[in-house]
Amino acid sequence: MTVWKPKGSPFYYCSFVVKKQRFSGPTKLANERDARAFEKRWKAAEKRKLDLHGALHGRDMTxxxxxxxxxxxxxxxxxxxxxxxxxxxxxxxxxxxxxxxxxxxxxxxxxxxxxxxxxxxxxxxxxxxxxxxxxxxxxxxxxxxxxxxxxxxxxxxxxxxxxxxxxxGEPYARTRELSIREELALLPECRDYRDLVEFILRSGLRRESALIRKSEVFLEEGRIKVWVKAKRNKKLLEIPITPAIDRIIRANIDNPTDFVFTYRKRTKNGVVAMPITSSGFFGAFKAAAARAGIADLVVHDLRRTAGARMYRATGNIAAVSKFLGHASVVITMKHYVHILPDDVSIAMRAAEAAHGDLVAKALANETLH
CATH class of the missing domain: 1.10.150 (DNA polymerase; domain 1)
Structure with a gap:
């Protein structure tokens, strides 16, 4: 590698060889040390280009x-x-x-x-x-x-x-859900964040998406319209306002901020309402779970619980997938719907009962004939 300053030029020039190819030209730098650093970077860039060019023809790549x-x-x-x-x-x-x-x-x-x-x-x-x-x-x-x-x-x-x-396929997927008993113990410990916890359990929204603005709530239409995470960007998700969600929103919407959910903060001028943030909610939820004596529980488990409860109540996986805003039913089944042994037992008993009814009807028809 060579760096030099031609006579009458304010800038240094450089010259080097990469894979039998020579490169040379001005650095447009007046300091020799900076010019040598520029030459080093230029050579590394040309070497990388040649490596990439070779890879296009079936050669290896770092x-x-x-x-x-x-x-x-x-x-x-x-x-x-x-x-x-x-x-x-x-x-x-x-x-x-x-x-x-x-x-x-x-x-x-x-x-x-x-x-x-x-x-x-x-x-x-x-x-x-x-x-x-x-x-x-x-x-x-x-x-x-x-x-x-x-x-x-x-x-x-x-x-x-x-x-x-x-x-x-390794057992990485988290299956933690919130039981009814844990929910009853947790909610009183959530304090200012209680309504937000209930809202996620009802709406199935992620932590960031659940921090809705008032402008996203349309009580007359019975809808919440919020932009949520998608595979490549974001998409608009409409959440129906059920009686329980309506109660939660009306109890929180009359505050001086642009957001629905707030917490009380003590200041020199007294207690003021402040919007709940994603990081603040994370810490408060963890502390609430500890106070309630509930181990291994995170905010996202609320969303998983919402999806699992709807599936067990309806058996409609397509509705659950749409409820959670998933792009595919496969995602819902893999990450949010966990069929426990008790669920299988209930389904087997229901199938046996249905089979017994069919047999009884068939026997009744034969008797009539």
């Missing part, structure tokens, strides 16, 4: 280059990155930025999953180990997308890298 390319192509395709930068950075760091995709095998994947599983939520031991859903979203799905893109689009053969879908 983990770092593959992640960069996957992100760029997904942004061009969908207008946004499908995975969080911190998750991708973590994968690159623990698999190795210079590790070739062809070097990733089942052992590599198992090792990185185990590393993630041993980590704590929010890097704090008091919150316990990360949950299965976090491992799926932060490790398995990005790696699966990377593998599929490399094989199907970039035409890179990866004979040793297994399908990541084989790991999705």
């Amino acid at each position: 983990m770092l280059d593959a992640v960069d390319r996957l992100t760029k192509e997904k942004v061009q395709q969908n207008g946004r990155a499908p995975y969080r930068d911190r998750d991708l950075d973590w994968l690159v760091e623990h698999i190795g930025p210079e590790t070739k995709l062809s070097e990733i095998d089942a052992g590599t994947i198992a090792a990185v999953i185990e590393k993630r599983r041993q980590m704590c939520r929010w890097d704090d031991p008091k919150y316990g180990a990360v949950r299965g859903g976090t491992i799926t979203q932060s490790v398995l799905r990005p790696l699966s997308a990377l593998r599929n893109r490399a094989i199907d689009v970039w035409k890179i053969p990866l004979p040793d890298m297994p399908k990541l879908s084989m790991y999705f």
Whole structure:
């Protein structure tokens, strides 16, 4: 690598060779140290371009280059990155930025999953180990997308890298629900957040979506219209206002803020109503569960409970899926509807009773004839 300043020029020039190709030109920098740093970055960028060009013709690619390319192509395709930068950075760091995709095998994947599983939520031991859903979203799905893109689009053969879908079947899905007895113990301990907890149990909304504004409530139409999380962006979800939801909203809507749900905050001027925030609700809910003596309960369990209770009351999985705003019934069945042994027993007894009725009717018809 060479850096020099031509006579009469205020800027430094540089020249270097990458894979038998020479690159040279002005750095447009007047400081030699800055020019050398520019040259280093330029050379690294040209090397990466040549590696990517080679990959297009069936050659291998490093983990770092593959992640960069996957992100760029997904942004061009969908207008946004499908995975969080911190998750991708973590994968690159623990698999190795210079590790070739062809070097990733089942052992590599198992090792990185185990590393993630041993980590704590929010890097704090008091919150316990990360949950299965976090491992799926932060490790398995990005790696699966990377593998599929490399094989199907970039035409890179990866004979040793297994399908990541084989790991999705591990017992990661959370099945925790709130029992009626726990609900009766929890609600009095929620204090200012009690109505919000009841609202989520009735509406099935996620924590962020449940913090509705007054402008999203249409009491005359009997609807709440709120933008909720979707696969690629957001979508408008209409929540019917049932008598229970109507009671909750009317008890909270007459406050001086733009939001329906508030909490009381002490200030120098007295007690004022403040909108409930997502993070504030998280902490308050955790404290309420501890006061009620309820272990292993998080806010999202309220949404899961709402879906499970509706399914057990109606048996209509399609209605539950629409109620929860899922794009597919498969998502509902996998993550929110858990058939317990008691449910199976009840269904079996109902089937036997129905069969007995059919037999009795058949015998009655034969007697009449």
